[in-house]
Amino acid sequence: MTNKLISHVKKKYDVIGLESPVMDCVVRLSHLPRSNMRQPIKDITWQGGGKVSTGLVATTRLGGTAAIIGTIGDDRNGAAVCNEFRHLGIDPQYLLVREGTHTSMSVILSDEETGGRSILFDRDPRLDMDEDELDTSIIEQGKYLFLSHFQPVHVKALRHAKQNGIITLMDSDNLRTNEEVWPYLHLVDYYIASEELYETLFNEPAEGERLQQHCLEMQRINQGVVIFTLGSRGLVGADAAGYFTLPAFPVEVVDTTGAGDVFHGAYLAALLKGADARSAARYASGAAAFKCTCLGGRAGIPDEAALTQFIKNGTIDQTGPKRHMAYYRSEKMFQ
Secondary structure: OOOOOOOOOOOEEEEEEEEEEEEEEEEEOOOOOOOOOOOOOEEEEEEOHHHHHHHHHHHHHHOOEEEEEEEEEEEHHHHHHHHHHHOOOOOEEEEEEEEEOOEEEEEEEEEEEOOOOOEEOOOOHHOOOHHHHHHHHHOOOOOEEOOOHHHHHHHHHHHHHHHOOEEEEEEEEHOHHHOOOOOOHHOOOOEEEEEEHHHHHHOOOHHHHHHHHHHHHHHHHHEEEEEEEEHHHHHEEEEEOOOEEOOOOOOOOOOOOOHHHHHHHHHHHHHHHHOOOHHHHHHHHHHHHHHHOOOOOOOOOOOHHHHHHHHHHHHHHHHHHHHHHHHHHOHHHOO
């Protein structure tokens, strides 16, 4: 599909995200502990989190502009979330502060033994946005709408975006049932999910001829782009030209936290530069792989120069990630 907008009104932002942001505490371990076991921590970092929120960090680090709509608590973490967004060039002015609530938080255990991560999360249900709290005029200020749920407020946002020529992109990894996906797939121009969601939707492994068949079926519904990321196996997708596959970029993995989020945000950054669906997928794959060389969801996101070099010759320039990690270790966002 093309990236042509129906509306030609000058936009204030490239991307508008819709999400309640999260504060992540990422802990690196040699392996996950057994019950009643004591174990030393190898490394720890506090970084902002959330699928859309971290995706927006990737978009802005790669040259885009962004703002976020959502809710936070009136607590220390909520203030830190806003401070970090400002530091990273994301406009947080549309976040609603819920009095008497606490900002969502995750403790992420990243273990070297499996290369995976386990997530413990806490979310106050009072952070949910009602439909009447959504100011749709904010959505009109962006070229793209980026979200990760199909709750009523998100469906309202999607419908408004479609009616106003705003391109929509969905990170579907928060969804857990068929009923959350099929009724709204037609509202999403770029539908991107992981193999875990594929297995939920189709009750089968993400492999073989049926993987191709299902991608094409979904693309016929949304008439845009459908992609499933497969971790170290790369990705598969379907666009107007048909089915496609891409291999993953090989890297020495430190932490996979936020890799999928970064993929989505980098994909948006590529679209903003005029890339087609498949070129954007390669660009986003490179960004996600690069991120995995650093602890936490955000410190390892590359800038344009580092990503271009990595995609071209596999070289990983850690200058940027080291600078970003120094910011997080200073805890300036909490000040």
